[in-house]
Amino acid sequence: MSEKASNRQSPQQQSPQQPHGQGQKQQQTKRQGQPQQPSRAPSNARVQMDLPHKRKQATKKQIVQLKVSTKEVALFSHLPQFEKPASVSLMAKSGESIHPAIVTVGLKYSERIITGSNARVMAMLDAFIAFIKDYKTPHSKVLALDLDNQLKPLIQFIEDCRPMSIGMRNAVKVVRGAIGRTTVMPEAEAKEHVLAVIDEYKKQKILDADKVICDKVIAEKIVNGDVILTYGSSYIVQRILTVAHEKGINFRVIIVDSNPKFEGRTLLERLNAAGIDCTYLLLTGLSYVVKDATKFLMGAHGLLSNGAVVSRAGSAVVAMMAHYNHIPVLVCCETHKFYERVQLDAICNNELEDAESLLRDGTSMAGWKENEKLRVLNLAYDLTPMEYVSAVVTEVGLVPTTSIPAILREDDFKKNLE
Amino acid sequence: RVLHKMTHAVQHLETKVNEFITNLKRGTVCGSYGCAQETADICRLVVSVTRWTTLKMLISNVIEYGKRLQEAKSSEIVIGNVVKHILYIIREEYSTFKEEEQQKNSKQVVVPSLAKSRSINKLSQSGMIGWMDDDDYDGMQEEVHNNLKSIIIEGIDDWLSSIETLYLSVADEAIHHIHTNEVIMTVGKSRTVEYFLKKAASARKFQVFVSEAAPGYSGREMATSLSTGKDAVDTTLISDSAIFALMSRVNKVIIGTHAVMANGGLLAPAGTHLVAQAAKYHKVPVIVCCGLYKLCPVFPSNLDSLQELRSPTEVLKFEEVVGPMESVIVENPSWDYIPPDLVDLYITNTGGYNPTYLYRLLAELYHPKDRTVF
Numbered sequence: 001m002s003e004k005a006s007n008r009q010s011p012q013q014q015s016p017q018q019p020h021g022q023g024q025k026q027q028q029t030k031r032q033g034q035p036q037q038p039s040r041a042p043s044n045a046r047v048q049m050d051l052p053h054k055r056k057q058a059t060k061k062q063i064v065q066l067k068v069s070t071k072e073v074a075l076f077s078h079l080p081q082f083e084k085p086a087s088v089s090l091m092a093k094s095g096e097s098i099h100p101a102i103v104t105v106g107l108k109y110s111e112r113i114i115t116g117s118n119a120r121v122m123a124m125l126d127a128f129i130a131f132i133k134d135y136k137t138p139h140s141k142v143l144a145l146d147l148d149n150q151l152k153p154l155i156q157f158i159e160d161c162r163p164m165s166i167g168m169r170n171a172v173k174v175v176r177g178a179i180g181r182t183t184v185m186p187e188a189e190a191k192e193h194v195l196a197v198i199d200e201y202k203k204q205k206i207l208d209a210d211k212v213i214c215d216k217v218i219a220e221k222i223v224n225g226d227v228i229l230t231y232g233s234s235y236i237v238q239r240i241l242t243v244a245h246e247k248g249i250n251f252r253v254i255i256v257d258s259n260p261k262f263e264g265r266t267l268l269e270r271l272n273a274a275g276i277d278c279t280y281l282l283l284t285g286l287s288y289v290v291k292d293a294t295k296f297l298m299g300a301h302g303l304l305s306n307g308a309v310v311s312r313a314g315s316a317v318v319a320m321m322a323h324y325n326h327i328p329v330l331v332c333c334e335t336h337k338f339y340e341r342v343q344l345d346a347i348c349n350n351e352l353e354d355a356e357s358l359l360r361d362g363t364s365m366a367g368w369k370e371n372e373k374l375r376v377l378n379l380a381y382d383l384t385p386m387e388y389v390s391a392v393v394t395e396v397g398l399v400p401t402t403s404i405p406a407i408l409r410e411d412d413f414k415k416n417l418e
Numbered sequence: 419r420v421l422h423k424m425t426h427a428v429q430h431l432e433t434k435v436n437e438f439i440t441n442l443k444r445g446t447v448c449g450s451y452g453c454a455q456e457t458a459d460i461c462r463l464v465v466s467v468t469r470w471t472t473l474k475m476l477i478s479n480v481i482e483y484g485k486r487l488q489e490a491k492s493s494e495i496v497i498g499n500v501v502k503h504i505l506y507i508i509r510e511e512y513s514t515f516k517e518e519e520q521q522k523n524s525k526q527v528v529v530p531s532l533a534k535s536r537s538i539n540k541l542s543q544s545g546m547i548g549w550m551d552d553d554d555y556d557g558m559q560e561e562v563h564n565n566l567k568s569i570i571i572e573g574i575d576d577w578l579s580s581i582e583t584l585y586l587s588v589a590d591e592a593i594h595h596i597h598t599n600e601v602i603m604t605v606g607k608s609r610t611v612e613y614f615l616k617k618a619a620s621a622r623k624f625q626v627f628v629s630e631a632a633p634g635y636s637g638r639e640m641a642t643s644l645s646t647g648k649d650a651v652d653t654t655l656i657s658d659s660a661i662f663a664l665m666s667r668v669n670k671v672i673i674g675t676h677a678v679m680a681n682g683g684l685l686a687p688a689g690t691h692l693v694a695q696a697a698k699y700h701k702v703p704v705i706v707c708c709g710l711y712k713l714c715p716v717f718p719s720n721l722d723s724l725q726e727l728r729s730p731t732e733v734l735k736f737e738e739v740v741g742p743m744e745s746v747i748v749e750n751p752s753w754d755y756i757p758p759d760l761v762d763l764y765i766t767n768t769g770g771y772n773p774t775y776l777y778r779l780l781a782e783l784y785h786p787k788d789r790t791v792f
Contacts, residue, residue: 258659277745321695374645
């Protein structure tokens with residue numbers, strides 16, 4: 001079913017003027033072999049927080065009333081800059097008919113207990129499964145419409161806890177699409193259908209895809225004597241390296257890390273426990289060791305239609321240094337993280353995190369909050385331009401970054417045939 | 419009695435030298451500027467206190483003390499620079515002095531009755547003014563010796579006073595380079611850059627992104643001092659990971675450096691290479707503000723000898739490295755080498771230069787014989 005793709009910042013999904021009956025009609029026409037329209041890219045009208053009416057809209061939608069940050073950085077005035085919500089306020093709001101599974105997962109997102117694009121998607125899907133299992137259609141309501149309406153505040157709650165990742169947005173689209181297709185089914189069958197779609201999505205798009213990518217990289221790209229450079233902590237990179245080590249390939253790893261998250265330390269512990277030779281250093285020391293590396297393996301938060309890679313802040317820096325030292329850069333990313341949006345730099349769209357956490361390590365800056373001329377910026381994501389990436393490893397193969405819109409189109413085409 | 423005075427003075431020199439060496443080894447001497455001043459003071463003392471009768475002896479004395487100081491901390495290249503520059507000053511003052519003396523004596527030769535064998539020698543040597551005069555008359559007269567000494571010390575004092583106003587001369591250029599509403603990026607802490615930015619801020623409004631430069635986080639100090647006091651600048655502190663992300667909005671990168679190599683490359687605090695490389699991608703000009711005393715006559719042929727690896731505990735604390743983690747290698751380099759093609763402009767106390775021009779400045783700072791003396 002061709003949906004109007006969701007807005008990134010304010011997840012107001014299908015317009016209410018388009019009831020599901022109409023959608024079904026469109027579906028039928030498609031089945032009759034109509035030429036496929038290219039799916040419309042998501043509208044560029046993302047919530048621009050510096051436009052006053054957009055800001056009002058977004059604030060009204062919020063379930064958890066977030067406090068606007070007192071120290072806004074002007075360069076990012078178009079992005080939401082809120083103070084991190086206290087867990088107490090999140091819990092308080094949960095009284096408003098938010099399913100406990102969703103509350104739990106929202107809290108975990110807010111406190112950064114669950115991090116990493118795959119982990120967040122899986123957790124959200126599991127929470128949706130729990131919600132759907134507990135759902136009962138109220139009297140005189142259609143499941144397809146009502147379940148979707150009940151899902152909207154949950155999605156908004158998750159968005160308030162922490163802005164959703166690219167993988168999460170794609171997953172939400174799939175779930176809502178599945179719900180939309182249950183108009184003619186009785187309740188039990190409908191619920192089964194939706195749960196089956198979610199399960200298949202998890203299995204096919206995430207778990208199996210990871211295995212395929214892992215095997216592909218190990219079989220073709222890691223050889224004896226390799227020195228693998230990696231940044232931060234990516235689940236897929238960790239998996240690739242541990243499995244490659246088990247297979248007996250002789251290599252060593254250089255882990256680059258940075259303030260404030262120090263995610264590289266988690267990767268370091270895990271790789272070290274697996275028995276891999278590791279070197280650990282901070283981003284500032286990169287220029288000293290980069291010449292020794294033979295490959296740079298990175299994970300991604302998402303891949304955009306113009307070939308750019310959205311990943312943890314700092315990965316663009318490492319990719320840049322690797323590129324200038326003629327070291328191939330391999331991005332390992334499942335297709336569910338491909339997003340149909342274009343972005344030229346990391347400022348158009350990003351996630352701003354808590355300024356305090358940046359200052360946690362090392363010397364503190366006393367009195368910075370009172371100083372009007374001093375601000376602290378904590379960016380979560382980074383955009384690696386297309387020219388730095390040698391190849392993207394997906395479950396459909398080793399592709400250049402230019403092929404991403406082609407893969408997106410194929411996916412859409414397949415979806416439209418369903 | 420004169421002899422007793424001399425040895426006392428030499429003792430004072432030795433104490434000063436040993437104190438400086440200890441401070442260098444302990445790392446309590448902060449920054450190139452402090453090192454440069456200390457080194458110049460010690461060289462001044464060497465000239466005034468040690469025993470020398472020929473230029474050769476003076477030069478070897480200075481080199482001896484210079485070697486001792488440089489060996490205390492080989493990564494503090496400024497020490498070598500200052501000593502070599504002082505040798506240049508000595509040679510220059512000596513040759514000017516000798517020229518004047520010869521001119522004076524040549525007038526005497528015109529009156530034949532007062533001709534001395536020495537003056538004939540000087541006449542024959544009069545053609546050899548310039549750099550070939552290492553050999554000179556054996557044993558200067560005491561008066562000549564004292565004159566020469568005071569001239570040399572004056573030369574060193576002149577140089578010392580010129581570097582005292584170093585920050586102000588560099589900052590004077592600021593108004594020509596920073597304009598309204600520009601976004602400047604810098605890395606870590608540099609006094610020269612701070613003065614530069616504040617001088618520009620007294621006239622124009624702009625903003626600065628300061629990268630914190632882990633693990634020392636010197637950027638935090640820089641951000642605090644830039645945004646406080648008179649002529650405070652709008653500053654935003656960012657993590658090193660956001661360098662590439664924000665570079666698309668930056669108009670200029672202004673950085674300080676630890677030392678400048680003879681080919682125009684930089685030896686700068688770790689993390690600077692990332693900024694310079696990101697600036698190249700985004701076509702952002704990179705400006706380096708530094709005093710000319712940081713220009714080394716050394717070409718960066720062996721970078722490993724210039725690198726200084728600091729304690730790994732700054733990166734990963736000892737307490738966290740337990741059990742299997744003990745086999746992890748942790749690197750904590752202090753310096754980055756930045757090739758000259760990444761730098762667009764050097765602003766020094768004597769003006770602005772392109773990196774390709776710096777080798778010419780070497781001729782005005784160091785004598786070719788002294789360049790590789792240690």
